[in-house]
Amino acid sequence: AQKVTQAQTEISVVEKEDVTLDCVYETRDTTYYLFWYKQPPSGELVFLIRRNSFDEQNEISGRYSWNFQKSTSSFNFTITASQVVDSAVYFCALSLGSGSRLTFGEGTQLTVNP
C-alpha cells in the first residue's frame, strides 16, 4: 500500500520569508509519480507539478522549487519570497504507473501574513 505523509499540519510565515513544505512517501513500486497541488480558499485543487520516479532532477518554476530525493523518499516543496497569495492548503500526492489513483497526504495549511 502507498502512503504519503505531510508532517506539518500548519505553517505560518511572514511575507517574503522562504518556506519549505515537507512530503515523505512510502511505496514498494519502482515506478511512481509524485504531485503537488494547491488548494486556495476557493476550494479548487490546482495542479502544480508532477515528477516520475526516474527523474530526480530538482525543478524550479519561478518562486517554486521542488527537491526530490529517492534516498529519503521525500519530495519537498519550497516557496521563495512568499506572498500573501500563497496562502492555501498544499497537498502532496503519489500515484503508481499509468494514470492510477492518487494517494494524498493530509495537507499543510500555509498562511502567509503581510
Place this chain on the structure above:
Amino acid sequence: GAGVSQSPSNKVTEKGKDVELRCDPISGHTALYWYRQSLGQGLEFLIYFQGNSAPDKSGLPSDRFSAERTGGSVSTLTIQRTQQEDSAVYLCASSLKAASTYFGPGTRLTVL
C-alpha cells in the same frame, strides 16, 4: 481550453433522498476519477474510469454509492438514501493516461 467542470456547485438535500452529481472531464482525457474531501478526513479516492476498461470501484464507501461514465466522457456519481456522513465536497478529476491529473471545482453536498 476548458477545464474539468462539475454540477451542481452546491447541493443541499434531506437525509434519505438520492442525489446525482455530474462531471464533465477535459475533452480527450481518457481517465476520470471521483474523490471526496470531508472535513478532517482529507482526500479520499472513490472510483476511477479508464477508457473502456472496467472501473476501479474499490474506494466506494458503501453500496449506496455508484457511478457511471457514458460514452467515455461525462460521468455521474449517484448517492442513494443519503446520510449525514455523506456531507462532503465531491471532486472529479481527469487525465490522459500516465499524465497529469486535473481537478474540477467540486460539488459541496450537504445532507440535512
